[in-house]
Amino acid sequence: MMKVVKIGIIGSGGIAGSHASAYLAMEGVKIVGVADVVPGKAQKFIDDLGIEGAEAFETHQKMLELDIDGVSICTPNVFHHLTSIDALRAGKHVLVEKPLAVTLEQGIEMVQVAEETGKMLSVGFQPRYDPNMQKVTSIVQSGELGDVYYVEVGGGRRRGMPGGTFINKELAGVGAMADIGTYSLDLALNALGHPKPLTVSAYTSNYFGTNPQYHPEADKFEVEDFGVAMIRLEGGIILNFKISWAMHMDTLGPTIFLGKDAGLKLTSAGNGPWSGVWDGGIGSMSMFHDVDNEHTETMIPIVEHELNIFDEKVQDFVVAIKKGKPAPIPGKEILINQAIIDGIFRSSKEGREVDIQLPKF
16 A cells, blocks of 8 residues: 655745645645644635645644654745754654745754754755756756856846735845745756855845835835845856846846856746746757857757646655655755855845855765
8 A cells, every 4th residue: 555645834825835736636645734823824724725634733843743754844934944943853854945044054954954863855946847957957967068167147027026025034034035046046056066155246235125116015125136146166167146026127138158168048938027037947048169160059949848847846855755765956955055145145245255164064
């Protein structure tokens, strides 16, 4: 008889619905508990989705007393750290939504606890399941570009600023960096094989979010809506990163990988004021190289697919639980992403380049 994987969900906001829907569509998976600090919210979530047999809790600690194999962490950013550590120490595998945490210190502790407990800490970067994102990684790691020495990544929305918990510093911790910037960083870092960052020189601002002309909650806007950074990575690689929730421009440019033998150029999919970032897929891909000493551009076909990459992420987590496999997207990898974002805010605040220190695990 197939073992039923028992799942708990901490936080019952919008993203939790996507997690629950993915679990409910899988055979051999049962959601047994949902926790939310807002009275009645977890029960309403269970009722609205028709999750049979699930219990509602107002504290995640109480829910973690259940016989649960894995937990989805769907809380606001600032609670990722505490809830993940509590779940890991309770003997549960964890799938935490991005960003990993708010600070580097929090992320380090989460990874350390995962190592100590032997439980999975996987992070929700579903763009990795897009076949075109996988093709980028394959090309870069194949050596076809030669040694990569410069990468330019990021994107910007003409207008695409969320509200609510996303702009509240006490709940989100950070803004555009955590919401969409993490995806851009993961695109580059995953393709490069996760080289460690050494230094960061950065700038952030929030001119649009704090202006009532552009945001209806301008008086509550407490996070950054724009950031740019130059990051030095191991191996002599320079990473130029830029991200924006809003701007007077149609794009911040394509993503490019410059290698000693060839270059790769990517444009983002979609159109309209909320497009232009890497949570929406790749629109075009081309390689620049020399053939018989002639400058040549080769268009690389985009894979048309109907994959629900969010569901793929959740399903991979369940498969890893069932088969005792490592975390699909390990927290240890995403800690590099977290270290860069931490460096960006330190550098922007201090107005200078800062060093990045990561522990060895």
